[in-house]
Every structure is written in structure tokens, then in C-alpha cells.
Amino acid sequence: MEQANVKYNFEYDRKLNICFIGAGGHSFRNIYPTFQYAPVDLAAICDKDADRAAAYARQFGARAVYTDYREMLEKEKPDAVFIVTSYTPEGRVQATDIALDALKAGVHVWMEKPTAASVEEVQQLMKASRDNNRYAMSGLKKVFFPAIAKAKQIISSPEFGTPSSIYVRYPQDIPAFAERSDLRKLKGFLDHLYHPASIIHYLMGKIGSIAYEREPFNGGTVTNMRFLNGAVGTLHMPAGVSGSSPLERLEVVGSGANVVVENGVKVTYYRKAARPAYGRSASYLVDDQAAPLHWEPEHSLGQLYNKNIFYLGYVPEVLHFCESILNGQPPQKGTLEESLEIAKLFEAYRYSPEGSPIVINGQ
Ligand SMILES: NC(=O)c1ccc[n+]([C@@H]2O[C@H](COP(=O)([O-])OP(=O)(O)OC[C@H]3O[C@@H](n4cnc5c(N)ncnc54)[C@H](O)[C@@H]3O)[C@@H](O)[C@H]2O)c1
Structure with a gap:
């Protein structure tokens, strides 16, 4: 969490x-519930469904309701717009075109992921952002998880050494290759690839190349990755896990140290420690100075940190956007540059069959 102490909406000047x-x-x-803790004044809500827009306006305290977002932007002239829409019948991301319109109307944009369904569309957003001098940020919530931000801090410390390999598990199927020309069949994959891919980019930087294998039973994959900085990684997207199972597991290995994040909230930092003498040590308990560090939330108190809008990164991502815009700075996380890297990875799976190396970024 970037802010040590969270302010309530009405406390902001x-x-x-x-x-x-x-x-x-x-x-x-x-998303609307995050506004309890963000420096925003919600002027108006637009949905094609007027009744829903009116119900949300009553619930979350907006003053006006629209069914046409162009009219809303024109009349309200907001500093920024939040866009949380869905998919077109062809499987395109509705928010991409809406965000382009908003940037052209001179409004800063916070948009839910997926940002777009292609590299070209992300590049159009980047151009519109530059041309109109307005920022667009996507809701890459995973990089705002306090647990993932902690892992980033740990792997960036000199004691950890160079992050040399990463393992990410995120359950997600992908349809057979022949079906991927139809964007509608890739909706689920596009929707969810943003989650593991944003973590991978945040922790390890740009991917140079990948190669993946897919199993035909459920559509699960394993993908090996080589990063531009020389590190390697594995993205395990199993399909067919139990509905009662936690989804995610992450491990980054440095030099004599590693960090593990389980289920998005439990962080264990295995600090540099000598292995107890082989064949002679009666105890596995290393000295306190080198012992692993472990964090997990308590779920007893009515705290902010054990609300999902905090530990799943929603409030932190919205705060980051609002504070960046209020300070006249571009957002540093959830950027269009990150979305571009995710779009490149999406297109690698979409257009290249399994089994052979695919270049994501040339050296
Ligand atoms: N980050 C996360 O954890 C997370 C979780 C779930 C969903 N999502 C994302 O949130 C988005 C929305 O998901 P949802 O399940 O709420 O979808 P939804 O279909 O319930 O809601 C979308 C709403 O947008 C409205 N809409 C679409 N086009 C519009 C337009 N041009 N003008 C005005 N209103 C318009 C629709 O009428 C609908 O009410 C998706 O992009 C999805 O990927 C993210």
C-alpha cells in the first residue's frame, strides 16, 4: 500500500x-466502493440502461445520469472519467473506443482491463494520449496488491540479488489454435491474461521470447519465457482445477534468496541463509537473523487492509490514478506501455501455434 494512512473521501481538500x-x-x-477512500467528486454516471445508471447514482451519490457518454463528457466537462464496460458482439473491448473518445475530448481516463484486444489498438490509445496531453491508466489491479508490491520491493533489494527466475500459476484455459481467429472465443483468455501478465512484467520486465505447450483435455498451458534481461520464467495456466482451490501462486528466485506469494495475500521471504550442515544438523531452524519472514492478514478486526477492495488492489490503483492526475504527473503503474506488453503476449498466443519459440521483443 502506497499510503500509510488512508483518508476518507470527505477528508480530502x-x-x-x-x-x-x-x-x-x-x-x-x-470500483464505485473505492470512492469512499479516494479524492473524487462523482458528478455523473452513464449507462446505456437508464434505470441502472439512476440506481447507481442514488447508491453512490452522483448528481446526474446519462445514457450517452459523449453528451455526459460534453456537458459535465470532468477532469477524468472511469470506464468499466464490457465486450462488443465481435469480442472487442468496448472501453477501447470509449477511452479514445474521452482522450480526444480532453479527459483523463481510468479504464478497467482489458485495455484493448490488439497491439494496434493499444498504440492508438498511446497516440491519443500523447496528442491530447491526457493520461490513460488501466486497472492492472495485481500490481497494486500489497503482497505483489511487497514482492517487488523484496526482489529489488541488493540482498536478494538479481531476480533470475519466476514461476507464476494462474488458472486459465485457451481454446484450440484453430478457434483463435474468432476473437469472441478468446474473450475469457483476453479478460484474464492481463492478471498474470501484468505481474510478470512488473516483476521481471519485458519478455524477449516464449514457447508454450497446451494440453487438449481442458486447454491448460505451460509457457517458458526468456526475459530481455536474461532471466527466465514459467507461466503455468492450468485449466481444470477445483472450484474450491486458491488460484494463484508466485515465486521469484534471486541469488541465495527467494520470495513466495500464495493466494495473493501470504508472502514468505526466504532470506539468504546457509543450509544447515548436510547429514549432521539436528535442526532446520536457522538463526533468527536469517530466518524467513512471513506476512498474512488477520481477519478478526474491521480493518481496511482485510477488505478485498484493499488487498485486491482496487483502492490502491484508484488512489494512484487520482493522485497522479491531481499532481499533474503520469501514472507510473497500469500504464499503456504495460498494456502494450500484455497485448504483445496476447497476440503471441493468438497467432502462433504451440511448440516453437515466439519472439515478443527483439534484442
Ligand atoms: N479487475 C477485476 O478484478 C475485474 C473483475 C471483473 C470484471 N472486470 C472487468 O470489468 C469490466 C466489466 O465487467 P462487468 O462484469 O461489470 O460487465 P457488465 O456487463 O456487468 O457491465 C458493463 C456495463 O457497461 C455498460 N455499457 C457498455 N457500453 C456502454 C456505453 N457505450 N455507454 C454506457 N454504458 C455502457 C453496459 O450497459 C453494462 O451495464 C470488464 O472489462 C471486465 O474485464 C475486472
């Missing part, structure tokens, strides 16, 4: 004047 496009399920559960 300076706020962004914002509008919101989309009154759907995810935004109701996870």
Missing part, C-alpha cells in the same frame, strides 16, 4: 471532478 461510464456488476462490487 482537493478532489477530481469525475464521471463514470458503466453500471455493471464488477463496478458495483469493486
Whole structure:
């Protein structure tokens, strides 16, 4: 968490004047509620469904309701707009075109992932952002998880050594290669690839090349990655796990040290420690100075940190956007540059069959 102490909305002196496009399920559960803790004044909400927009306006305290977002941006002239929409019938991301319109209207954009369904579309957003001098940030919530931010801090410390390899597990199937020309069949994959891919890019940097193998039973994959900096990694996207199983596991190995994040919240830092003498040590308990460090949230108190809108990164990502815009700075996380790298990875799976190396970024 970037802020040690979280302010409540009404405690902020300076706020962004914002509008919101989309009154759907995810935004109701996870995005509008973040505004309790963010420097925003929610002026208006737009949804194609006027009744839903009106219900959300009552629930979350917006003053006006629209069904046409262009009219809303024109009339309200907000500093920024939040976009949480869905997919077109062809499987394209609705938010891509809406974000382009908003940037051209001179409005900063926070948009839910996926940012776009192709490299070209992300590049169009980058151009619109540059041309109109407005920022666009995507909701790459994983890089705002306190546990993932902690892992980043640990692997960036000199004691950890160079991050040399990474393992990420994220359950997700991908359809057979022949079906991938149809974007509609890739909706689930596009929707979720953003999660592990954003973690991988955040922790290890740009990928040079990948090669993947897919099993035909459930559509699960394993992907080997070589990063531009020489490190290696494995992305395990199993399909067919139990609905009762935690989804995610992450491990980064440095030089004599490693960090593990389980289930998005449990962090264990295995600090540099000598292995107890082989064949002679009666105890596995290393000295306190070298012992592993472990964190996990308590779930007893009515704290902010054990609300999902905090430990799943939603409040931190919204705060990062608002504070960046209020300070006249570009957001440092959830950037279009990160979305571009994710789009390159998406296209690698979409257009290249399993089994052979695929270049993501040339040396
Ligand atoms: N980060 C996460 O944890 C997470 C979780 C779930 C969903 N999501 C993302 O959130 C997005 C929305 O998901 P959802 O399940 O809430 O979808 P949804 O279909 O419930 O909601 C989308 C809403 O957008 C509205 N809409 C679409 N186009 C519009 C337009 N041009 N003008 C005004 N309103 C418009 C629709 O009427 C609908 O009410 C998706 O991009 C999904 O990937 C992210």
C-alpha cells in the first residue's frame, strides 16, 4: 500500500471532478466502493440502461445520469472519467473506443482491463494520449496488491540479488489454435491474461521470447519465457482445477534468496541463509537473523487492509490514478506501455501455434 494512512473521501481538500461510464456488476462490487477512500467528486454516471445508471447514482451519490457518454463528457466537462464496460458482439473491448473518445475530448481516463484486444489498438490509445496531453491508466489491479508490491520491493533489494527466475500459476484455459481467429472465443483468455501478465512484467520486465505447450483435455498451458534481461520464467495456466482451490501462486528466485506469494495475500521471504550442515544438523531452524519472514492478514478486526477492495488492489490503483492526475504527473503503474506488453503476449498466443519459440521483443 502506497499510503500509510488512508483518508476518507470527505477528508480530502482537493478532489477530481469525475464521471463514470458503466453500471455493471464488477463496478458495483469493486470500483464505485473505492470512492469512499479516494479524492473524487462523482458528478455523473452513464449507462446505456437508464434505470441502472439512476440506481447507481442514488447508491453512490452522483448528481446526474446519462445514457450517452459523449453528451455526459460534453456537458459535465470532468477532469477524468472511469470506464468499466464490457465486450462488443465481435469480442472487442468496448472501453477501447470509449477511452479514445474521452482522450480526444480532453479527459483523463481510468479504464478497467482489458485495455484493448490488439497491439494496434493499444498504440492508438498511446497516440491519443500523447496528442491530447491526457493520461490513460488501466486497472492492472495485481500490481497494486500489497503482497505483489511487497514482492517487488523484496526482489529489488541488493540482498536478494538479481531476480533470475519466476514461476507464476494462474488458472486459465485457451481454446484450440484453430478457434483463435474468432476473437469472441478468446474473450475469457483476453479478460484474464492481463492478471498474470501484468505481474510478470512488473516483476521481471519485458519478455524477449516464449514457447508454450497446451494440453487438449481442458486447454491448460505451460509457457517458458526468456526475459530481455536474461532471466527466465514459467507461466503455468492450468485449466481444470477445483472450484474450491486458491488460484494463484508466485515465486521469484534471486541469488541465495527467494520470495513466495500464495493466494495473493501470504508472502514468505526466504532470506539468504546457509543450509544447515548436510547429514549432521539436528535442526532446520536457522538463526533468527536469517530466518524467513512471513506476512498474512488477520481477519478478526474491521480493518481496511482485510477488505478485498484493499488487498485486491482496487483502492490502491484508484488512489494512484487520482493522485497522479491531481499532481499533474503520469501514472507510473497500469500504464499503456504495460498494456502494450500484455497485448504483445496476447497476440503471441493468438497467432502462433504451440511448440516453437515466439519472439515478443527483439534484442
Ligand atoms: N479487475 C477485476 O478484478 C475485474 C473483475 C471483473 C470484471 N472486470 C472487468 O470489468 C469490466 C466489466 O465487467 P462487468 O462484469 O461489470 O460487465 P457488465 O456487463 O456487468 O457491465 C458493463 C456495463 O457497461 C455498460 N455499457 C457498455 N457500453 C456502454 C456505453 N457505450 N455507454 C454506457 N454504458 C455502457 C453496459 O450497459 C453494462 O451495464 C470488464 O472489462 C471486465 O474485464 C475486472
